[in-house]
Amino acid sequence: MSSVLLKMEGISKGFPGVQALSKIQLELRAGETLALVGENGAGKSTLMKVLTGIYQRDEGKIIYQGNEIEVPNTKAAQDLGISMIHQELNLAQDLTVAQNIFIGREPRKGFGLFLDEKELNQKAQALFERIQVKLDPKEYVSELSVAKQQMVEIAKALSFNSKVLIMDEPTAALTDSEIDTLFEIIKKLKADGVGIVYISHRMEELKRITDRITVMRDGEYIGTVDTKETTIDNIISMMVGRQIYNTTSPIVDSGNNEVVLDVKNLNRGKKLIDINFQLKKGEILGFAGLMGAGRTEVARAIFGADPIDSGEIYINGELVNIKSPSDAVNHGIGYLSEDRKRFGLLVNMDVKSNIAIASMKDFRSSTGFTKENKVKIIAQEMVDKLKVKTPTIDQEIRLLSGGNQQKVVIGKWLTRDSDILIFDEPTRGIDVGAKGEIYKLLNQLASQGKSIIMISSELPEVIRMSHRVIVMCEGRITGELTAENTSQEAIMTYATQREEISR
């Protein structure tokens, strides 16, 4: 058994009014990958922020390489060799790869007055060779895919000679092949004796890449298990503290329902090429494909968020002209973005304002005043109906968990009485327990006659939820599958069908 690299004991951290962590322990060995799991709000991030000096603990000890340490700030953590790769990448888009990695530590020449770009690029190149990643030091970060940017972050972390590397949901934005590459890098790092704390919601990954799993719930330490000796079901029940119910409800047949949305020959530059599809009443239509296949672009084009070059959209058989999101909303379309914080939520505003924002017309008196009481009543109804966990409807939305934020966004569109709902990655960043509730909600909505487009990168999710699945690759629709003949293999075949093969 390898040596213990880092030990956190009895860590507690309180914020005014809430105990975020109470007596947490964590042990990381050299050369292992330790998964840290728990529902959103379990305290994983807080614990890692304590470790990296962003927060200060109220009590407890951190023992690192045999010595008790203090971590007053992130600089101190870096100096000790503790680095974290955050979920949101923190790179300067207009600087090159090498400039990003050595930011603040640039090699100088000429009595320290000038930057030594050559040395900088050489140092970066040497670093890439050491960890065996393929990156060009001189390339601009804005030109890189998310996966490549993540590798830059990893390289940056390792350039501090990190012994402890914390990864927060590193695969959230990666495709399967990119995940494979990431896992290769992780294996190499392990062989070099680096200890990795791996935070993820994706259960199947834990089995592949981690050695041990530490589970947290509601700010408390639940337990640590060897990955080999446990089951995913066991981990999930540790996380949620209950057995999760089977959420698959029988799919209602919608095959003969009328078409509510008919998209014909939609084109937008190279992003969308000849998009044709129909959506029926009460149907859940899955959109599958790899990252960058153009699924989000389809959604944004239909919703009027991006301009289109050509194409026709029919709603209930009528040709409509959608030039802006407000046109789309008036035609009964609602869009739930994959990036809730940027595109879905009014982060500083309260739950009721977020529910009402798309429907202010209904909450406006003839003189322009808001009908505050009506807003309150409707918002409360939505909160009850969707079982949003919030103390009151006056709570600021940013204080809710991901799953509950998502429910509020759903509530916004239900309040607007939208008939066509486009869900873009509806369960991204949402914990397992809440995922089940979102699925249940989607099924309910469909059986009530709402029509749903569901874009998702999680194949099991697409397969389980959809009546039909449309698969895209490089801006084109490459296949359509009905519920009976959908399988992960079939989807992947279409999803990788590049132009040369299909034509």
Added chain:
Amino acid sequence: MNPELDNTEAVKKKIRLPIRSGALQQVLAFASLIVLILFFSLASPNFFQFSNIVGILLSTSVIGILALGVTFVIITGGIDLSVGTAMTLCSVMTGVFITFWGFPTPLGVVLGILFGAFAGFLSGLAVAKMKIPPFIATLAVMMIAKGLALVISGTKPIYFSDTPEFSQIALGTIIPGLAIPNAVWIFLIMAIFGYIVLSKTVIGRYTFALGSNEEATRLSGVNVNRWKIIIYSIAGLFTGVAGVLMASRLNSAQPALGLGYELEAIAAVVIGGTSLSGGKGTMIGTVIGALIMSVLTNGLRILSVPQEWQTVVVGIVIILAVYADILRRQKA
């Protein structure tokens, strides 16, 4: 050990403590205002006199009304640099309508105010439709307004000598026997108007929504361009009122005046706790902010502090006010 908390329980606990952040901020600003008043009252017997207090209120009125308008724009996450010179242009236009063209005073006043709304409308158009960043768009409008004010007036003041009732708008006393000039009441009315629009109407809701997350607001189906133009126009309406008031107080439209007023207005908004990054702010805060600035200048003058030093002190107060706000936010 900690008792096991149900998830909802934990959430419930979380919210109980933070008093609505806006409210706390107002309390803080209000407390500073009281402290300042107490300090100057103790330092000089001349400060807390009825006539001096009325003087402070009178000198707050124009800047205060400008600040109320700018508050809307700042909450959307924008900025309006044009209000100072646009105010002057409104003064000049009011002079043109009443003195040059001989319009009846009430009509001239209404047109002068609407002219302000029109200037705001143009800024809004540049920001919303042409996608020019608010700083640049309103900087341009500031220069255009400054130039036009000089061109239209022929660089000379326009006097309201034929219409003695015009000066009564600002300086008359509507309540007989109470020596409080109308300008003060107009400030109060505009503050209440601003408060109502910001907190009770759909416009106010969209003002906060735009500042909180413009893209999410757009994707909620809100016609953000239209509302932005409306909000800038409302800010312009306040500018128009300030312009008429300024002209009335001086009984003349002074075309060279006005530059720098926009910065004082922005300072008042910021001292009042409105965040320059948008999404947060109150009208009451702005009123208090404007009062703090006037009390400071007035008090320092009474204590015979030279004018150049007064400016230095106001600058320091701005830093302290914003820093206190930042400190408080970090704790929360």
